[in-house]
Amino acid sequence: MAKRDFYDVLGVTKGASSDDIKKAYRRKAKELHPDRNADNPNAEAQFKEVNEAYEALKDPDKKAAYDRYGHAAFEGGMGGGGGHPGGGFGGQGDFASAFSDIFDDLFGDFRGARGGGRSRATRGNDLRYNLRVTLEEAYNGLQKTITVPTAVPCDTCNGTGAEGGAEPQTCPTCSGMGKVRAQQGFFTVERTCPTCNGVGQTIKNPCHSCHGAGRVEKERALSINIPAGVETGTRIRLAGEGEAGLRGGPAGDLYIFIELKEHELFSRDGQHLHCRVPVSMTTAALGGDLEVPTIDGGRSRVKIPEGSQTGRQMRLRGKGMPGLRGGGHGDMFIELQAETPVNLTPRQKELLKEFDKLSESNNPQSSSFFSAVKSFWDGMKG
Known part of the structure; x- marks a missing residue:
């Protein structure tokens, strides 16, 4: 039985572009796939015929040979077909090669195969730094210099990982995809490329300082601004101040987590402050004036009512902590503790x-x- 014209098989004209041929193949492959045509005994043969046509027309050299010699281009060693006798799909290797193209089209968006899988550079990790500050520092805000152990771009190779700053080469095993395919029966299985470990690039002469990583471990001093009003659990993000990327990739971020130290006089509740103040038994009974400290370093005079009991609270408005995003200050609450005298005469x-x-x-x-x-x-x- 004479072979059908490859252009007719795919349903395109002889002058069709590569994109048109690929789209036609994609459409036909989905339409004639044996799994979707269980009731059609000819589906498998038609599916192979479509793959054979695409294998011949997708490659510019093979296509030129086919346009000139027809099917004879792939028979008896004529022309640049490079195929198997009797057709372009004499073995599973050719089938896998053709099917991998349509596999990229059908599933590339989900696994990043269309260029997205080319991991030329890797983003650096985010870093966390725990910073303890005093209540006074949280009230006033501060500028502080911290030392962060991190990975920074290698100065010797300018972050490329290659000796002399040369550009890494595309991995010859995976062609820059970071993955390799293996044929297992009808299916194509992808695995991380063993040559480049999924990076998609190789370095012929690795940098002697960073050994090809493009970054080195180093302590870095950073000057940071801590705004007034922070509290335990406040998180400050410094974009791009984290670990340097691999082989020139973007740096991660640095997250600073605030923890407030305990204060000997004040306890904090949001924007409010609490201060327990001991008063003598006579002052609690008779009343009087009391001078108390405030977080800003000042003093406030409080009038103790006659007959005050332990636990009685008095409010000093606006003497608490500032809001982290504005909104004024909280209040300060004075809690009286009537003191029982000891060591009496x-x-x-x-x-x-x-x-x-x-x-x-x-x-x-x-x-x-x-x-x-x-x-x-x-x-x-x-």
Whole structure:
């Protein structure tokens, strides 16, 4: 049976461009694929015929030979066909070669085969730096110099990884794809290229300083600005200040995580500050004035009401922490802690005992509590 014209098989004219031939092949291959034509006994033969036509027409040299000699170009060693006797698909290697092209078209978008798989350069890793600051520094903000151990571009090869700054060469094994294909029966399996380890490039003479990586380990000093209002958990991103990319790739980012040190006077709750202030028993009972510190280094005078109890709070508006993104300052809360005197002298003890006899009606919380206790006991007896 005479072979059909390859152009007729693909449904294109003789003057069709390479793109037109590939599109036609893609369309025909999907249409005639045996898996999609289980009820058509001729589908496999037609599918092979389409692949044979595409194998001949996709290559400019083979196409020129076919245009001049027809099918005879691939028979008896004539012309530049380089195929097998009796046709261009005498073995699975040719079939795999042709099918890999359509495989790229059909699935390239999902695995980055259309150039995206060419990993000429790799982005550097992001780095994390934990920075502890004082509450005062968080209140005022600060500029600080930190030392970050990281990978930086190699000065010897200018980050290329090649001796003398030469450009890396396209990997001869995978042609720059970073992957190689192996035929397993009807399917084509992709694996990471063993020659370039997926990079897509090889270096003939690696740089003696970085051994072909294009970067070296080094400590780098960075001056950073910490804005006022930061708190534990605040994250600051410095774009491009992370690890240098591999073989000239873009650098990663540096993330600075803030942790506030404990303060001996103040505790923080968002933008608000809390300060526990001890007061003498007499000041709590009689009232008075109290001078307290503020986070800005100043002082504020607070009036203690007569009869204040432990735990009573007073607010100083605007004396808290600034907002990280503006919005004014929080407040500062003073919490009173009435202090019981210790190491009393005999005279002080005598005066307190006399005071206690005269103050039975001056302790409302005690009276209420013991009245409730008496009712509880009476109820238990009943």
